[in-house]
Amino acid sequence: xxxxxxxxxxxxxxxxxxxxxxxxxxxxxxxxxxxxxxxxxxxxxxxxxxxxxxxxxxxxxxxxxxxxxxxxxxxxxxxxxxxxxxxxxxxxxxxxxxxxxxxxxxxxxxxxxxxxxxxxxxxxxxxxxxxxxxxxxxxxxxxxxxxxxxxxxxxxxxxxxxxxxxxxxxxxxxxxxxxxxxxxxxxxxxxxxxxxxxxxxxxxxxxxxxxxxxxxxxxxxxxxxxxxxxxxxxxxxxxxxxxxxxxxxxxxxxxxxxxxxxxxxxxxxxxxxxxxxxxxxxxxxxxxxxxxxxxxxxxxxxxxxxxxxx
Amino acid sequence: xxxxxxxxxxxxxxxxxxxxxxxxxxxxxxxxxxxxxxxxxxxxxxxxxxxxxxxxxxxxxxxxxxxxxxxxxxxxxxxxxxxxxxxxxxxxxxxxxxxxxxxxxxxxxxxxxxxxxxxxxxxxxxxxxxxxxxxxxxxxxxxxxxxxxxxxxxxxxxxxxxxxxxxxxxxxxxxxxxxxxxxxxxxxxxxxxxxxxxxxxxxxxx
Numbered sequence: 001x002x003x004x005x006x007x008x009x010x011x012x013x014x015x016x017x018x019x020x021x022x023x024x025x026x027x028x029x030x031x032x033x034x035x036x037x038x039x040x041x042x043x044x045x046x047x048x049x050x051x052x053x054x055x056x057x058x059x060x061x062x063x064x065x066x067x068x069x070x071x072x073x074x075x076x077x078x079x080x081x082x083x084x085x086x087x088x089x090x091x092x093x094x095x096x097x098x099x100x101x102x103x104x105x106x107x108x109x110x111x112x113x114x115x116x117x118x119x120x121x122x123x124x125x126x127x128x129x130x131x132x133x134x135x136x137x138x139x140x141x142x143x144x145x146x147x148x149x150x151x152x153x154x155x156x157x158x159x160x161x162x163x164x165x166x167x168x169x170x171x172x173x174x175x176x177x178x179x180x181x182x183x184x185x186x187x188x189x190x191x192x193x194x195x196x197x198x199x200x201x202x203x204x205x206x207x208x209x210x211x212x213x214x215x216x217x218x219x220x221x222x223x224x225x226x227x228x229x230x231x232x233x234x235x236x237x238x239x240x241x242x243x244x245x246x247x248x249x250x251x252x253x254x255x256x257x258x259x260x261x262x263x264x265x266x267x268x269x270x271x272x273x274x275x276x277x278x279x280x281x282x283x284x285x286x287x288x289x290x291x292x293x294x295x296x297x298x299x300x301x302x303x304x305x306x307x308x309x310x
Numbered sequence: 311x312x313x314x315x316x317x318x319x320x321x322x323x324x325x326x327x328x329x330x331x332x333x334x335x336x337x338x339x340x341x342x343x344x345x346x347x348x349x350x351x352x353x354x355x356x357x358x359x360x361x362x363x364x365x366x367x368x369x370x371x372x373x374x375x376x377x378x379x380x381x382x383x384x385x386x387x388x389x390x391x392x393x394x395x396x397x398x399x400x401x402x403x404x405x406x407x408x409x410x411x412x413x414x415x416x417x418x419x420x421x422x423x424x425x426x427x428x429x430x431x432x433x434x435x436x437x438x439x440x441x442x443x444x445x446x447x448x449x450x451x452x453x454x455x456x457x458x459x460x461x462x463x464x465x466x467x468x469x470x471x472x473x474x475x476x477x478x479x480x481x482x483x484x485x486x487x488x489x490x491x492x493x494x495x496x497x498x499x500x501x502x503x504x505x506x507x508x509x510x511x512x513x514x515x516x
Contacts, residue, residue, distance in 0.1 A: 066345035074480055077344065127477070129346055174479050247478075266424055266474060268414075279335050279347050282406050 021170040051120055051132065052292065056284070058131035060202045060277050066275065067209050068125065069168040069228055070177060071160065078169065083208035086166045086229070091213050098153035099233035101146065107213055110146065111199065119196055120217035123226075124258045124291045130272040135217055136200035141191045149187070149235045157184040157240035158216060159232035177243060183227040184240035184254065185218065186300075194219055194296055197230075220290040220297045222256045253310040257301070258291035262310045314384050321391040324358040328398070348406045355399035357482075360468055363392040364489050367465050371496040386442055389461075393439040400432055426472035431467040434460050467489060487503075 018180050023252035064222050069079035091107040116136050124130040144156065162180035164170040170179050187194065196217040199206055206212045213227025224244055234240075260270045269287055277283040290297050301309075331351065334342040343350045366388040373381040408415045419429045438458055441447070447454045469490060473483050 047454060061340070062345040070478070074478055076346070129349075174481055174484065176479055267422060268418065273346065273348060275345055276339070277348055278339055279343075279351060279406065281334060282348050304393075 026089055027040060051122070055122060055132045057120070057134060062275050063131060063133050063201060064207050064210060068127075068223065069169075069209060069211070071169045071179075071181065071229075072177070072209070073169045073172070079209035082168055083212075085168065086147050086161075086163070086208050086212070088208065088213045088229070091231070094232045095147050095232065095234075096232070097157075098150045098237060100148035100150065101237045110143060111138060111214075113285060114142050117196075118216075120198075121177050121194075121217060122291050123142060123217075123219065123223055124272060124287065126222040126252070126256070126264060127267075128228060128267065128272050128287075129271065129277070130274050130291075132274075132289075134202055135195040135198045136203065137198035137214075137217060139193070140195040141193070142218070143197050144190060144233070147233070147235070153187055153235035155186055155236045155239055156190050157182060157232075157234045157236055158227055158230050159234075160227050161229045161231045177247065180232075181227055181243045182240060182246075183216070183225055183242045184236075185225075186239075187235075188300060189218065190217075192300065194293060200257075220257060221295040222258055225253070225256050251254055255301075255306075255309050257297075257306065257310075258287060259306055259310065260287040261289070262307055314387060317384050318387060318391075321362060321388065324354070324395065325398075326463060328354060348402075352399065352402045352406065355395050355402055356472070359392055359395035359399050360472060360486060362395060363465060363468055364486060364493075366392050367461060368489065368493045371493050371500075374496075374500065390439060390442060391436050396432060396435055424471050427467045428471035429476070431464045431471060434464040434467070438464075 003268060066076045067079040068076065069083065072079040072082045093105050093107055093110060094103075095105060096102050100297075116138060118136055120132060120134045122130060123133050149156075160181040161167070162170065164179075169175060185195070197213050198211070198217045199213065201207070201210055206214065208229075214230060215228040216226045225242075227277065239254055242252075242254060244256075245254055258269075263269050271284055271290040274283045274285055274286045288294070312379060326407070328351070331342050331347075335347055339347070344468070366385060369381045369385045373379070385472070404415065418425050420426065438461065441450060441454060457487060469483075469486055472486070476483065502515075
């Protein structure tokens with residue numbers, strides 16, 4: 001079998017959040033702070049859910065200042081420097097395609113009544129660096145269910161905001177990206193309990209550079225799948241064409257599941273630099289199949305040739 | 311005339327800056343080098359290797375425009391500086407990105423096209439650096455010029471290495487290719503100009 005997990009996590013996807021929710025957010029963040037301070041005592045009761053013993057939170061400063069959000073520029077520091085130019089209120093989301101309740105919705109109406117949960121996820125970028133991030137968000141399934149997708153809906157396509165006046169990367173002369181940024185999921189992937197619509201990070205409202213007011217988070221896929229600042233949700237029969245696949249189909253696929261055995265044509269995906277990474281300790285570690293969530297999600301892809309559907 | 315000493319001092323600045331960068335990582339991680347210092351250092355040395363390599367490549371042409379600066383006197387030194395930063399780029403790659411998985415190095419060189427072309431450029435420039443002494447030049451005779459003519463291959467390979475390492479085109483890459491284009495164009499037209507001058511001279515004599 002192609003997918004092997006050396007370390008069994010033995011954690012059900014349904015068990016992923018409870019620790020932090022019963023601890024309460026304040027205590028959770030405090031605990032995170034202790035971890036960040038490099039305290040000798042690791043607090044497993046806090047983080048063991050879906051995490052491994054060697055996973056430590058990436059500092060908030062790195063999470064919010066080291067970003068790929070090409071709408072604001074291609075440098076990692078550009079989103080932090082320029083995302084303040086974006087206004088996120090009001091925020092309208094257009095729902096279309098194979099669903100009963102299509103139309104335009106204010107984001108507050110979509111989120112109304114949904115429970116915000118804490119989720120600490122590993123985040124693996126296709127560029128071979130990774131983080132561990134404490135997100136806050138709502139279940140993607142609960143978001144999508146409100147629009148009552150029909151039996152024809154097999155995929156869901158998302159789009160990021162296109163607003164060159166406030167997103168300077170979209171005005172860039174050198175950009176060869178066909179805006180707006182598009183991503184998609186198979187509906188069963190979107191309905192997986194791990195799939196999250198993120199509205200906050202580190203207990204704070206999601207900063208613009210991280211994709212305010214809301215972004216996707218599918219932790220077993222490369223980061224580019226988890227698009228930011230979403231304004232369009234479309235249910236489709238056919239597999240949507242996502243931005244990176246359109247740009248370089250031999251390098252980026254639709255599924256983009258983290259897979260150490262399938263390299264990017266130009267670089268290896270076998271290992272990753274976990275941030276914080278320093279010159280004196282690069283913090284390099286082996287990349288895990290499905291980013292370490294194989295137990296939870298591998299069954300979604302049973303029988304599929306993951307070399308072909310990369 | 312541009313003194314070689316001043317030029318050398320200028321070309322040492324990136325090295326000094328890199329020492330400050332490394333020192334800053336000891337005292338205030340992330341302050342100067344951002345969140346991914348390994349990648350930052352790799353690109354820092356790689357960037358300066360390419361910029362100085364392009365400078366050394368452009369010197370002959372620049373010398374024709376500004377003969378008073380006597381730039382050709384400095385060409386060997388500039389070339390060796392380019393090699394120096396390239397060596398730092400390569401050592402950074404090996405120590406921070408390959409070590410301790412040494413078996414990975416050969417796989418990467420063979421399997422990753424951008425690393426393959428980078429390795430070829432490195433080998434070419436290494437052979438040029440090793441044969442850059444007057445003694446080697448005398449001993450090699452006509453072969454010295456042939457070997458060092460490989461700079462016309464090494465420079466585009468270095469540029470291809472950089473462009474293949476990127477996910478999308480950026481301004482820096484465009485500028486490098488424009489400079490490279492200018493240098494090549496100048497060389498090509500130089501030969502035309504020579505032919506033209508030759509013809510004018512001959513007609514005048516007649």
